Amino acid sequence: MADPILKVSNLCTYFHTKAGVVKSVDDVSFEVAPGEILGVVGESGSGKSVTGFSIMGLVDPPGRVDGGSIVFDGRDLVGLDDGQMRRLRGKRIAMIFQDPMMTLNPVLRIDTQMIEALTAHITISNEEARQRCRDALGMVGIPSPDERLKSYPHQFSGGMRQRVAIAIALLHNPELIIADEPTTALDVTIQAQILYEIQRLVSEHNTAMLWITHDLSVIAGLAQRVAVMYAGKVVETGTVAEVIDRPLHPYTNGLIGSVPSRNRRGEPLAQIPGMTPSPLNLPQGCAFRTRCPKADEACAVQPGITAPLPNRFIRCFHPVEAQEVIGEAVSA
Amino acid sequence: MTVFIIRRTLQAVIVLLVMSAIVFLGVFAIGDPVAILISPDATQADIDAAIRNLGLDKPIWEQYLVFLGNALQGNLGDSFVYNEPAIRLILQRMPATLELAVVAVLLSIFVGIPLGMWAGLRPSGVAGKSIMVGSIFGFSLPNFWQGIMLILLFAVILGWLPAFGRGDTAEFLGIRSSLWTLDGWAHIILPAINLALFNTSLVIRLTRASVREVIGLDYVKFARAKGLSRRRVVGVHVMKNIMIPLVTVIGLELASLIAFAVVTETVFAWPGMGKLIIDSIFVLDRPVIVAYMMIIVLMFIAINLIVDILYSVFDPRVRLSDMKR
Numbered sequence: 001m002a003d004p005i006l007k008v009s010n011l012c013t014y015f016h017t018k019a020g021v022v023k024s025v026d027d028v029s030f031e032v033a034p035g036e037i038l039g040v041v042g043e044s045g046s047g048k049s050v051t052g053f054s055i056m057g058l059v060d061p062p063g064r065v066d067g068g069s070i071v072f073d074g075r076d077l078v079g080l081d082d083g084q085m086r087r088l089r090g091k092r093i094a095m096i097f098q099d100p101m102m103t104l105n106p107v108l109r110i111d112t113q114m115i116e117a118l119t120a121h122i123t124i125s126n127e128e129a130r131q132r133c134r135d136a137l138g139m140v141g142i143p144s145p146d147e148r149l150k151s152y153p154h155q156f157s158g159g160m161r162q163r164v165a166i167a168i169a170l171l172h173n174p175e176l177i178i179a180d181e182p183t184t185a186l187d188v189t190i191q192a193q194i195l196y197e198i199q200r201l202v203s204e205h206n207t208a209m210l211w212i213t214h215d216l217s218v219i220a221g222l223a224q225r226v227a228v229m230y231a232g233k234v235v236e237t238g239t240v241a242e243v244i245d246r247p248l249h250p251y252t253n254g255l256i257g258s259v260p261s262r263n264r265r266g267e268p269l270a271q272i273p274g275m276t277p278s279p280l281n282l283p284q285g286c287a288f289r290t291r292c293p294k295a296d297e298a299c300a301v302q303p304g305i306t307a308p309l310p311n312r313f314i315r316c317f318h319p320v321e322a323q324e325v326i327g328e329a330v331s332a
Numbered sequence: 333m334t335v336f337i338i339r340r341t342l343q344a345v346i347v348l349l350v351m352s353a354i355v356f357l358g359v360f361a362i363g364d365p366v367a368i369l370i371s372p373d374a375t376q377a378d379i380d381a382a383i384r385n386l387g388l389d390k391p392i393w394e395q396y397l398v399f400l401g402n403a404l405q406g407n408l409g410d411s412f413v414y415n416e417p418a419i420r421l422i423l424q425r426m427p428a429t430l431e432l433a434v435v436a437v438l439l440s441i442f443v444g445i446p447l448g449m450w451a452g453l454r455p456s457g458v459a460g461k462s463i464m465v466g467s468i469f470g471f472s473l474p475n476f477w478q479g480i481m482l483i484l485l486f487a488v489i490l491g492w493l494p495a496f497g498r499g500d501t502a503e504f505l506g507i508r509s510s511l512w513t514l515d516g517w518a519h520i521i522l523p524a525i526n527l528a529l530f531n532t533s534l535v536i537r538l539t540r541a542s543v544r545e546v547i548g549l550d551y552v553k554f555a556r557a558k559g560l561s562r563r564r565v566v567g568v569h570v571m572k573n574i575m576i577p578l579v580t581v582i583g584l585e586l587a588s589l590i591a592f593a594v595v596t597e598t599v600f601a602w603p604g605m606g607k608l609i610i611d612s613i614f615v616l617d618r619p620v621i622v623a624y625m626m627i628i629v630l631m632f633i634a635i636n637l638i639v640d641i642l643y644s645v646f647d648p649r650v651r652l653s654d655m656k657r
């Protein structure tokens with residue numbers, strides 16, 4: 001595979017709140033290559049969005065990047081000044097947000113919001129800018145783009161708004177797109193259409209992509225590799241096929257068991273017991289300790305990264321054995 | 333749009349009717365103007381003549397109907413005191429009050445919004461905190477006291493500006509105003525500041541709160557994610573959204589400044605409507621009081637209408653035809 005365009009190493013993003021330090025992203029490392037889609041999964045509050053915002057340089061006080069590096073195309077983004085970061089944002093690294101109803105400014109027309117994204121980075125005539133906006137809208141499947149450009153966001157449905165946001169993200173053909181659960185708020189058919197179109201665009205333009213979601217089944221058909229996050233840490237990485245087929249981390253195993261599967265039709269879905277721990281009050285050692293079926297005294301120490309199988313990395317002292325796999329064990 | 337305006341006009345007529353009846357009855361209930369107007373040593377015959385002249389011998393409902401009939405022809409009655417049409421008395425003094433209120437509102441906009449934005453964008457900075465503390469003073473210190481302090485400092489101690497009265501007027505574009513002369517500005521600056529202080533504080537606090545709210549929303553973050561400059565994000569994306577609550581408050585402010593400039597006009601001896609209405613209330617000069625109230629109500633209605641129209645300019649989700657009120 002090509003050299004990674006993005007290499008995140010030991011990233012720490014903490015929120016220094018009055019109540020204490022929230023370690024939203026803690027010692028996170030991963031990389032993405034051009035043309036590759038890396039899925040980032042994890043339940044709500046595991047630090048997925050904060051990871052994305054850290055790369056964009058959009059973490060606001062009381063949060064800040066407290067350690068690690070984010071190397072994009074050979075340059076560390078941590079410590080870049082505002083101006084340098086601004087020139088990258090939207091141009092070479094784009095982000096699509098979680099909630100399509102909230103991403104577009106309600107009081108500005110679509111054309112204003114698209115053209116400003118162009119003129120922020122390049123000098124371009126108004127006519128040319130409009131043409132590019134029309135093309136971008138057409139590309140994401142918005143009919144009669146000419147008319148749509150003159151509309152306001154409230155005249156669009158959620159799916160349409162997300163398409164507009166995607167079109168804006170694609171305007172400059174960025175080398176890296178961070179997609180933060182872009183389809184979660186949409187209904188299933190629209191989700192499928194958008195997934196299909198994004199996949200096509202990524203492979204056409206050889207874009208690297210970070211696909212953030214809490215839904216493992218979306219990743220399964222979309223990404224090549226996956227990073228599983230729990231309480232601010234990446235607990236397992238590997239190729240999607242391998243991780244789903246043979247999860248090594250107890251949390252991943254639980255996650256897969258909670259996804260409906262054809263092989264286990266009629267059986268109750270397995271659930272991960274317990275609740276996500278409060279980010280202010282994580283258990284000592286492995287943060288999954290309070291919910292993990294395999295936890296023992298050893299887990300009171302933070303597990304380091306190990307590779308129990310070739311190219312499979314986890315943070316766990318007691319990897320899941322083959323016979324313990326919930327997902328596929330039944331059919332095997 | 334047409335339906336909207338017709339409905340608004342009908343509402344205005346009803347409000348005016350109710351209002352005039354209330355004021356009419358209210359003044360009637362408070363006391364007898366004749367007792368105040370006539371000199372104590374007048375004969376009974378003089379008093380009776382005065383009562384008949386002023387139309388006060390008829391029952392109150394008949395007086396009201398006569399008033400309504402005249403009002404429909406644009407005549408709101410003559411002042412008991414000046415023997416001049418009440419409307420003319422008020423209109424003579426209106427420009428002075430209007431120019432004072434307009435300067436005060438402009439002050440609160442052009443001082444309040446920038447300061448509020450500064451405090452909203454840098455909430456933990458020293459400047460931001462000082463602005464908020466300052467606004468509490470503007471809020472809570474009594475208006476007349478602020479006025480006296482302004483006079484003391486700038487007129488008495490420093491001697492920079494005149495202490496009271498309205499400056500020379502001049503005519504420009506068919507409008508006679510003291511704003512067209514330097515002397516006029518020297519006179520208006522202190523009372524305008526005095527009148528603006530409370531509202532400026534209000535605008536500062538509202539602007540700050542709106543900025544804090546909007547700045548954390550996804551669409552502002554998305555605007556930044558597009559690589560827009562800070563100037564564009566704040567000046568367009570944030571600004572256009574905070575204007576929506578601000579327009580309402582500033583509109584109502586203008587109306588209330590016109591209606592309640594009384595204290596400032598008294599402290600600075602400003603020859604406006606506020607002074608006239610206070611004097612008229614003391615002598616129960618009913619035609620002037622009623623006419624004044626009706627003009628103020630009309631002004632509130634007009635400003636509300638303008639605010640609603642501005643609303644639809646700033647917020648595309650609002651269309652006048654959908655407005656229920």
Ligand SMILES: Nc1ncnc2c1ncn2[C@@H]1O[C@H](COP(=O)(O)OP(=O)(O)OP(=O)(O)O)[C@@H](O)[C@H]1O
Nearest residue numbers: 015022024043044045046047048049050051214279
């Ligand atoms: N402004 C903030 N102040 C304090 N803590 C924050 C702030 N923003 C995020 N966090 C914390 O960071 C943690 C991770 O949040 P993040 O939004 O990245 O979760 P997520 O994985 O994207 O979840 P979701 O699936 O709900 O979007 C949360 O525990 C949250 O409490």
Ligand code: SF4
Nearest residue numbers: 286289292299316317
């Ligand atoms: S380290 Fe221990 S507690 Fe943590 S996931 Fe592994 S077995 Fe469970």
Ligand SMILES: [Mg+2]
Nearest residue numbers: 048049098180
């Ligand atoms: Mg999120």
